[in-house]
Structures are given as C-alpha cells and as structure tokens.
Amino acid sequence: MSASYTWVHWNRHKKVYDGALVGAVALYIATFVVVGKVAFPPPGNLSDEVLIVRGLGTAAFVLLHMVLCIGPLARLDRRFAALLYNRRHMGVTVFCLGLAHAAVSIGYYGGFGVRNPLLAMLSGYGSLVPGEWPFEWFGLMGLVILFLMAATSHDFWLANLSAASWKRLHLLVYFAYAALVMHVTLGFLRDQSTIVPTLLVGAGIALVASLHIAASVMERRIATSQAASREPHPQWIDACAVDDIPESRARVVCLKGSERIAIFRNGGSISAVTNVCAHQGGPLGEGKIVDGCITCPWHGYQYRAEDGCSPPPFTEKIHTYQVRVQGSRVMLNPEALAPGTRVEPARVGEE
Amino acid sequence: MTKRASNSDEFYVGYLSVPWGHSRFLRVAVPVTLWVMVFVAMGVAWTQRDPGRAVWEEGPDSGFFRLWDGVLRAKPYPMVELINAREEGVALLVEMGKHGASERAAAFDGKHVMILGNRVERDGRRIIELADSPDAIVTHPDPAPRGFPPEEDLGEVTLTGEIVDAKCFLGVMKPGEGMTHKSCAILCLTGGIPPMLVARDEAGMASYYLLTDENGGPMAAELIPLAGEPVEVTGMHRKWGDLDVLHVRIETVKKR
Known part of the structure; x- marks a missing residue:
C-alpha cells in the first residue's frame, strides 16, 4: 500500500521477484539460442537473427501463459499468492519481450529493401487478399493491447481511470492472448515440420482454459453453498451461521443482483464489507484480518472492518453493510452503504 | 534442528515476511517453473524445421x-x-x-x-x-573464350512448390522460405531479387527453377503476393546451361 505515487514501491519481495523474473527470461532465451545453435550446426544453421526473433517471441508467449495462469492458481491454492503479488511486472516484461521481438523481426524481415519496413508491415506487404490477414497483424493487435496494459499498469492510472475501468481495460489481456495464439498458429506453427511446437501451444491453451474453468467452478460452488435465503422481512437475510466464519477470516455471500459480500469475524465482532478491493478488485473475502484490518490477498491493501476505510495515511474506502447476530445466525442487510460508512460490528453472544 | 509445521491459516502479504509454509512451497514451485521453461525452450529450439544446408x-x-x-x-x-x-x-x-x-x-x-x-x-x-x-x-580486358550457353527446351511441366526469393533461399536467410519468411520474400521480389520455384517431390527432394513470364521476361508482379505459399505452377521448362528455368503461364498458377 502507498499514500503517494512513485515509479515502484520497492520492497524485498519485489526485488527478489523481479530478479527471478529477469533471470528466468535470460535463462530461457540463452537456452533457446544455444540449443538452436547446437541442433543446427553450419552450414545447416539457422540465422542468428532468426534464433533471437524466435527466442524473444516464444519467451513472451510462455510468460504470457504464466501471467494468465497465476490468477486462477492463486484462487485454487493460496500459496501461489506470492507469485500474484508482483504480476504487473511480469506483464510489463511480456510487453517488453514482445516489443523486442517485433522490432527485430520487422527490421530483419522488412529492412534493407525498397520500402519502409514498418509501413510495409502495416500495409500487409502488398499481399492483401480480402478476408486474409497477414499473421503479423495478429501479433500487432496483441502488442497494442499489451502496450495499453503496460502503459496503464501503474497505480496512478488505476486511481485516475477508476478501478472498474482499469479492470475492464486489463481484461483485454484475453483478446491479446487470442490474437497472439492466432499469430503463432498462422505464422511459426505453419512452418514447422514436427508436431512438438503445436502440442506445446495446445497444452498451453488447455492449461490456461482448464485453470480458469477450475477456479470458476470452485467460486461457483462456494457461492452456491453460501447463497443466502431471504427471510420474510425483505430488508434482512439469513447470511450464514456464526460458526461458519473462521476466526480472522470471512464467508462470502453471493446474492442475486448484488455484488458479493464478505462477512468477517474478528474475535467477538462480525462485520460485512464488499468483496471487491478498491485497488484492483481483489477478492477481499479470501483475505484475512491482519493487525485489526481486513487485508486483501492480492496486494495487501487494508481496510478497517467497522467503516471500510484504509487506516491513515491511506485514503481508500469500500462499501460496508449492516449485520446483526440472531442466536447462532448472522443476519445481513444487503443494501450497500456508501463507501466508508461506519457500521457498529455485531457482537457474538449479544442480541 | 527444529521442524516447523506449516499453518493452514498462513496468509501472504507482500510487504510482510513470507509465511514459512508459503516459503517452503515457493522453494519448490519456482525451480519447477524454471525447469519447465528450460524444457520448453529446448523442445521448441531443437524441433525447429531444418533450414537446409x-x-x-x-x-x-x-x-x-x-x-x-x-x-x-x-x-x-x-x-x-x-x-x-x-x-x-x-x-x-x-x-x-x-x-x-x-x-x-x-x-x-x-x-x-x-x-x-x-x-x-x-x-x-x-x-x-x-x-x-x-x-x-x-x-574483362580479354575477349570471352565462349558465350552464354545455348538454351535447351525440355517441354511443359506442372510442378508444386513454393515461390521464394532466390537470394534469401539460397543462403542469406535461414530459413529463407515458409510463412514466417513470406514478408521478406515479397519485399525482396519487389526489390528485383530473382524469383525461384522450390519444387519438392514426394521424397522431399528439392529442385530449383528460375521463374520468368511465358515470354522469358521478368515474372509477373501479380505472382509476388503468392511467395511463401504452396502453389501449383505450369510452364515451359528450359535449361540455360546448368540453370533450370520455368516460363510460367500466369493463368495456370494456383494456390494449394
């Protein structure tokens, strides 16, 4: 969390994370180039530029798979949360690798000739047939989206675009992924003589899809089991049993036509807030009470349970809800209160 | 040495110490991920298509x-x-x-x-x-001992293969053929590099034909966008010395 903007709020975790990231990328590209040279010695060698273009491009594609897998993995197993923490830097790295891949390949394949290489690429190299796109255009589409995401990845944009708009913009990563799958399939894969690269791409797509489906099924199962039933009085609903809420944790209640609500238990107190973190929309209900504050599992943003405000000097606020305890049940008023509205926590054992 | 038990209620916060159970997990997950990346790099690099000698x-x-x-x-x-x-x-x-x-x-x-x-x-x-x-x-200061070799007519042939730019295919770029090289081939042919048909038989043996129009002039510009794609071509096969030449009738060229 931060109360002011700087380029990067470095801490030890981010330094270790970025060090491992840069090391992994360097290791990947070095392995690709060295193995490419060993497998194809002169005079049957691949051009150095081709190895570099392919090394950069495949590194970006592999890393993009990791970016897409980390989200659902962290939902399925909390221990992946550390990989999620600095995922934005991984996303920016994907863009940088993609940009380097595009720059070297446009210069190499399009340069040294009678036309401007960039304009030649944008015009489809004069090979336009109606309904037929050069595979390079799919790569360009993916790169433009990755650029928009990288350029707006800083919290400055998150605050100024609003969390919802920022989230919508960054969901375009799935369009970028689809465009890049087309780019790889219509380009690199069509030139290969073995099925291995095709199998690897297929496995990557299957991995991304299956993890997203698994995370979605898990969320739906939790939501179904916790779907609250409305009692006769329309204002209050029976949300869950007091004992359903683990100490310092939350139960998430999913209501039709309403956003998810996280009901936290902190000792003898019960409070309810929106499940959506004001920072990046992280699932607060999967968070924990740390130092007396609800703490988001994604980036550690904190809110006081009783009023949904971040502790000073931070200024984030989230919706709060009225709760009361009736016997062993937690009753919830599903009308969201304005962000930062103070609500007296319900006390367990006091009616 | 005391053994610490992993607590299932451990919670990771980026700016706090990493919980022990998470740390132990990451010590396995991160190296495994690195190894997967290395194997993917090796697999893709090793199985690339042979660019030819x-x-x-x-x-x-x-x-x-x-x-x-x-x-x-x-x-x-x-x-x-x-x-x-x-x-x-x-x-x-x-x-x-x-x-x-x-x-x-x-x-x-x-x-x-x-x-x-x-x-x-x-x-x-x-x-x-x-x-x-x-x-x-x-x-050259001396007169040539002989002239350009006479042409030999070998009749009409129909061939399947790929139109490439001769310069890249013969060794300047490796690979100098295929879809990823298509843009370069188009720009090379546009710049005046001679076009060649790389025809492969069922056993994969390649033969190379310099492409001209049906009158022996430079290849029609309409064929340039077909570079890098599999095509079927019909034309008159001629031999200029040791060079195979195909005089292509443009209406016979089909994308396969």
Missing part, C-alpha cells in the same frame, strides 16, 4: 569477397556464366540488401566481365551478392 560468405569486412570472371546476361535477371578455372556454371547476380542488380548489369549485357562479391550457395545453385563498390562489375 546453405552458405553465405558474408560481409565486406569478413574477407570473403571473391573475384569471378564470366559472361554476363542482363535479362530477364542479371546472371553470369562463370568461366573461372575452379568454378563453372550460371550464377545469379544481386545487390546487397533486398535489391536486384538489373540497373548495374544492363551496361554489361553479353560482355566478358570481372565481378567482385560474396558467394551465396545452396545445393550447387549460386548467387553472387555484388560488393558495395562501383567496381564490383568491370569489363
């Missing part, structure tokens, strides 16, 4: 410039019938980059010339990339 004795600073002599033919594309003691046969001529040599070669059509350039060669088929020097082609 080709040589490009590259660059003005590499000391690979050679001197050839032979009889120059400027049309439909610049080429020279070599009459060196150690090298014979027809070699195509191109400039550096994606540029044909028609302009420079026109003044030397039919003459005995000396040529300075780099050798590009694949399966015995040669291209000379002219040095970036005004003296890369000069008239």
Whole structure:
C-alpha cells in the first residue's frame, strides 16, 4: 500500500521477484539460442537473427501463459499468492519481450529493401487478399493491447481511470492472448515440420482454459453453498451461521443482483464489507484480518472492518453493510452503504 | 534442528515476511517453473524445421569477397556464366540488401566481365551478392573464350512448390522460405531479387527453377503476393546451361 505515487514501491519481495523474473527470461532465451545453435550446426544453421526473433517471441508467449495462469492458481491454492503479488511486472516484461521481438523481426524481415519496413508491415506487404490477414497483424493487435496494459499498469492510472475501468481495460489481456495464439498458429506453427511446437501451444491453451474453468467452478460452488435465503422481512437475510466464519477470516455471500459480500469475524465482532478491493478488485473475502484490518490477498491493501476505510495515511474506502447476530445466525442487510460508512460490528453472544 | 509445521491459516502479504509454509512451497514451485521453461525452450529450439544446408560468405569486412570472371546476361535477371578455372556454371547476380542488380548489369549485357562479391550457395545453385563498390562489375580486358550457353527446351511441366526469393533461399536467410519468411520474400521480389520455384517431390527432394513470364521476361508482379505459399505452377521448362528455368503461364498458377 502507498499514500503517494512513485515509479515502484520497492520492497524485498519485489526485488527478489523481479530478479527471478529477469533471470528466468535470460535463462530461457540463452537456452533457446544455444540449443538452436547446437541442433543446427553450419552450414545447416539457422540465422542468428532468426534464433533471437524466435527466442524473444516464444519467451513472451510462455510468460504470457504464466501471467494468465497465476490468477486462477492463486484462487485454487493460496500459496501461489506470492507469485500474484508482483504480476504487473511480469506483464510489463511480456510487453517488453514482445516489443523486442517485433522490432527485430520487422527490421530483419522488412529492412534493407525498397520500402519502409514498418509501413510495409502495416500495409500487409502488398499481399492483401480480402478476408486474409497477414499473421503479423495478429501479433500487432496483441502488442497494442499489451502496450495499453503496460502503459496503464501503474497505480496512478488505476486511481485516475477508476478501478472498474482499469479492470475492464486489463481484461483485454484475453483478446491479446487470442490474437497472439492466432499469430503463432498462422505464422511459426505453419512452418514447422514436427508436431512438438503445436502440442506445446495446445497444452498451453488447455492449461490456461482448464485453470480458469477450475477456479470458476470452485467460486461457483462456494457461492452456491453460501447463497443466502431471504427471510420474510425483505430488508434482512439469513447470511450464514456464526460458526461458519473462521476466526480472522470471512464467508462470502453471493446474492442475486448484488455484488458479493464478505462477512468477517474478528474475535467477538462480525462485520460485512464488499468483496471487491478498491485497488484492483481483489477478492477481499479470501483475505484475512491482519493487525485489526481486513487485508486483501492480492496486494495487501487494508481496510478497517467497522467503516471500510484504509487506516491513515491511506485514503481508500469500500462499501460496508449492516449485520446483526440472531442466536447462532448472522443476519445481513444487503443494501450497500456508501463507501466508508461506519457500521457498529455485531457482537457474538449479544442480541 | 527444529521442524516447523506449516499453518493452514498462513496468509501472504507482500510487504510482510513470507509465511514459512508459503516459503517452503515457493522453494519448490519456482525451480519447477524454471525447469519447465528450460524444457520448453529446448523442445521448441531443437524441433525447429531444418533450414537446409546453405552458405553465405558474408560481409565486406569478413574477407570473403571473391573475384569471378564470366559472361554476363542482363535479362530477364542479371546472371553470369562463370568461366573461372575452379568454378563453372550460371550464377545469379544481386545487390546487397533486398535489391536486384538489373540497373548495374544492363551496361554489361553479353560482355566478358570481372565481378567482385560474396558467394551465396545452396545445393550447387549460386548467387553472387555484388560488393558495395562501383567496381564490383568491370569489363574483362580479354575477349570471352565462349558465350552464354545455348538454351535447351525440355517441354511443359506442372510442378508444386513454393515461390521464394532466390537470394534469401539460397543462403542469406535461414530459413529463407515458409510463412514466417513470406514478408521478406515479397519485399525482396519487389526489390528485383530473382524469383525461384522450390519444387519438392514426394521424397522431399528439392529442385530449383528460375521463374520468368511465358515470354522469358521478368515474372509477373501479380505472382509476388503468392511467395511463401504452396502453389501449383505450369510452364515451359528450359535449361540455360546448368540453370533450370520455368516460363510460367500466369493463368495456370494456383494456390494449394
């Protein structure tokens, strides 16, 4: 969390994370180039530029798979949360690798000739047939989206675009992924003589899809089991049993036509807030009470349970809800209160 | 040594210490991820398509410039019938980059010339990339011992293969064919690099045909966008010395 903007709020975790990231990328590209040279010695060698273009491009594609897998993995197993923490830097790295891949390949394949290489690429190299796109255009589409995401990845944009708009913009990563799958399939894969690269791409797509489906099924199962039933009085609903809420944790209640609500238990107190973190929309209900504050599992943003405000000097606020305890049940008023509205926590054992 | 038990209620916060259970998990997950990346890099790099055996004795600073002599033919594309003691046969001529040599070669059509350039060669088929020097082609002081070889007509053939730019395919780029090279091939052909059909039989054996229009002139510009794609081509097969030439009737060219 931060109360002011700087380029990067470095801490030890981010330094270790970025060090491992840069090391992994360097290791990947070095392995690709060295193995490419060993497998194809002169005079049957691949051009150095081709190895570099392919090394950069495949590194970006592999890393993009990791970016897409980390989200659902962290939902399925909390221990992946550390990989999620600095995922934005991984996303920016994907863009940088993609940009380097595009720059070297446009210069190499399009340069040294009678036309401007960039304009030649944008015009489809004069090979336009109606309904037929050069595979390079799919790569360009993916790169433009990755650029928009990288350029707006800083919290400055998150605050100024609003969390919802920022989230919508960054969901375009799935369009970028689809465009890049087309780019790889219509380009690199069509030139290969073995099925291995095709199998690897297929496995990557299957991995991304299956993890997203698994995370979605898990969320739906939790939501179904916790779907609250409305009692006769329309204002209050029976949300869950007091004992359903683990100490310092939350139960998430999913209501039709309403956003998810996280009901936290902190000792003898019960409070309810929106499940959506004001920072990046992280699932607060999967968070924990740390130092007396609800703490988001994604980036550690904190809110006081009783009023949904971040502790000073931070200024984030989230919706709060009225709760009361009736016997062993937690009753919830599903009308969201304005962000930062103070609500007296319900006390367990006091009616 | 005391053994710490992992607490299932552990919670990771980026700016606090990593919980022990998470730390233990990451010590396995991160190296496994790195190994997966290494195996993917090895698998993709190792299984790339073989680009074929080709040589490009590259660059003005590499000391690979050679001197050839032979009889120059400027049309439909610049080429020279070599009459060196150690090298014979027809070699195509191109400039550096994606540029044909028609302009420079026109003044030397039919003459005995000396040529300075780099050798590009694949399966015995040669291209000379002219040095970036005004003296890369000069008239030889002696008359040529023989002229350009006579043409031999071998009849109509239908072939399947890929239209490539001869310079990249014969060794300047590896691979110099296929979809990823299509853009480069189009720009090379647009710049005047001679087009070639790489026809492969069922056993994968390749033969190379210089492509012209049906009258023996430069290949029609309409065929340039088909570079890098599998095509079927019908035309008259002719032999110019050791060079196979295909006079293509444009209406017979089909994308496969």
